[in-house]
C-alpha cells in the first residue's frame with residue numbers, strides 16, 4: 001500500500017474554480033500521455049514511495065483543509081482512490097486533476113474531479129475517452145487547454161454538441177497554453193461566440209514565474 005510521489009507543497013491553487021485558495025498539492029509520479037505543452041515533464045519518472053499513513057501525516061502538517069491530487073496522471077496508481085477516500089473521511093475538501101483518458105468511476109463522488117479533455121495541438125486528443133463525461137456529477141469540472149485557434153474550435157464544437165455547460169455547476173474551463181496562446185485572443189473568441197465558459201490563466205505562474213517548481 002504505497003504511492004509514488006513527485007512532490008508535495010502548500011501554495012495558492014492556480015487553476016480550476018478553486019483558483020486563489022490556499023491548497024496542498026500532491027503530485028504523483030508517472031503519466032500515460034506526453035502532451036506537447038506539458039509543464040510537469042519532471043513528474044514522468046522518479047519520486048519517492050510513501051505509505052498512505054505517512055502521506056496523510058505530511059499533508060496534515062500543512063494545516064490546510066483543501067488538497068489537490070495531481071501529477072503526472074494520478075489515476076495510474078492503484079492507491080489513488082484510497083488516498084482520496086482517506087482524505088475525504090478526514091474532513092478535507094479534495095480535488096483531482098486527470099487527463100481524460102482513464103475511468104473516473106472508482107473515485108469517490110465527493111471529490112471534485114477535474115477532467116481535462118485533450119485538444120489536437122496536445123498531440124494526445126486521440127486518447128480522450130468521452131464516456132467519462134457520463135460519469136460526471138454537477139460538482140465536477142471540465143477543462144480544455146488550448147494552444148491555437150484549431151484547439152479553440154475543437155473545444156467549442158464539443159462543448160456545444162454535447163451541451164457540456166449543463167453537466168456541471170461551474171462553467172467549463174478554457175485555459176490557454178502558457179506563453180503559447182495569447183489570453184487576449186482567447187478572450188475575444190469566447191466573447192464573439194458568447195460561450196458559457198470560464199477563461200482560466202495559471203495563477204501560480206503569474207505569481208511566481210513559469211519555471212518555478214513546488215509552487
Ligand SMILES: C[S@@+](CC[C@H](N)C(=O)[O-])C[C@H]1O[C@@H](n2cnc3c(N)ncnc32)[C@H](O)[C@@H]1O
Pocket residue numbers: 031037038039040070071072073074097098099100116143145175176177178202
Ligand atoms: C500537469 S497536468 C496533471 C494532471 C493530468 N495529467 C492532466 O493533464 O490533467 C495539470 C493541468 O495542467 C495543464 N497544463 C500542463 N501544461 C500546461 C501549460 N504549459 N499551459 C497551461 N496548462 C498546462 C494540463 O493540461 C492539466 O490541465
Ligand SMILES: Nc1nc2[nH]cc(C(=O)O)c2c(=O)[nH]1
Pocket residue numbers: 011012013014015025040070071097204215
Ligand atoms: N499553485 C499551483 N496550482 C496548481 N493547480 C494545478 C496544478 C498542477 O500542476 O496540476 C498546480 C500547480 O502546479 N501549482
Ligand code: SF4
Pocket residue numbers: 031032033034035038039040041071072073099
Ligand atoms: S496528461 Fe497531464 S501530466 Fe501527462 S503529459 Fe499531459 S499535461 Fe502532462
Ligand SMILES: [Mg+2]
Pocket residue numbers: 039040
Ligand atoms: Mg501545473
